[in-house]
């Protein structure tokens with residue numbers, strides 16, 4: 428096997444430099460653990476940005492993948508396949524929607540939602556063609572396509588990638604009055620929101636913000652689109668973050684008790700990290716605006732993706748991952764709060780379920796969070812800064828209480844040895 432040093436050299440030499448990875452090479456994963464080629468073992472506290480909620484190489488997901496790969500992997504949608512319908516029935520019942528539109532990556536699913544929303548506005552709401560507006564939130568992250576970065580306000584994501592796609596109104600996050608005002612503008616088709624802003628640094632809005640957002644959308648005949656690519660599928664201690672603190676104990680199977688979005692966007696953990704699978708869910712009165720030839724993807728809805736997604740969602744339910752995330756998330760925040768209370772370095776901990784962040788007492792432009800993550804790596808835990816002063820902690824949801832407490836000890840030790 429090649430060494431870490433060699434693997435990094437090869438990437439630097441032959442790959443575009445569009446990422447700035449932590450200096451660690453991973454060659455194996457199992458559950459909450461990953462290993463480098465030299466055999467060092469680490470706790471994974473990023474989970475591939477919450478794609479690996481079910482843990483690395485989950486045996487049930489791996490089996491679904493390999494079984495289906497040996498049978499039929501891709502047909503395109505030029506023909507029917509014998510798995511897509513089964514998956515569509517399963518996933519729509521699981522999340523409580525009439526229909527699903529299957530795609531591959533998160534950004535593609537966001538694009539799909541935007542297209543459905545605009546078409547709905549022209550054909551159902553009567554907005555004049557070319558004039559639909561979609562309200563988005565400041566500091567959003569919805570992916571990397573040309574349209575999606577058009578309404579980002581991250582300078583790295585945007586600069587020199589214009590001209591930008593028009594038709595978006597940007598307002599502050601967690602400001603219901605700003606939303607009320609923006610909804611008074613003409614031709615608003617939808618609101619696109621993350622229930623918790625992950626890439627922005629795990630920014631959790633006020634308890635009733637999402638519910639009020641959905642209510643205002645309904646009142647104004649505007650579609651509420653929830654991007655749950657990172658927050659969804661048990662990460663925040665309920666099946667979806669839009670569940671909030673409803674009584675479902677983390678696993679509503681029906682929509683009755685939570686704020687149901689008009690359009691739900693899923694990706695990442697929909698496959699448990701085994702394969703790119705994303706999905707857009709909506710009820711018939713919305714999804715019916717899409718007709719043959721109007722949208723698609725060669726790989727979208729392929730049998731391999733479908734079998735993997737069914738297995739990945741089975742695991743979430745069978746292993747009660749939402750409940751585990753809820754319980755251990757509370758424990759983690761309590762432990763981090765104790766550390767914050769004793770610390771000059773850590774200012775704050777925030778999050779929900781097992782999507783949490785620690786805010787470091789330094790500027791967003793500093794390198795302190797990066798340096799702390801390198802120190803954590805050297806002590807056997809992998810996390811990634813979301814800004815110069817914010818570290819996200821998001822382990823696979825299969826983590827046990829003992830493992831979590833071992834990780835708390837690693838963070839504590841790193842903290843006490845750390846010098847800026």
Ligand SMILES: *Cc1c(COP(=O)(O)O)cnc(C)c1O
Nearest residue numbers: 532533534568569570654656657
């Ligand atoms: C990761 C992410 C995306 C983009 O998903 P990709 O699969 O990387 O295209 C979109 N929205 C949110 C909230 C995300 O976290």
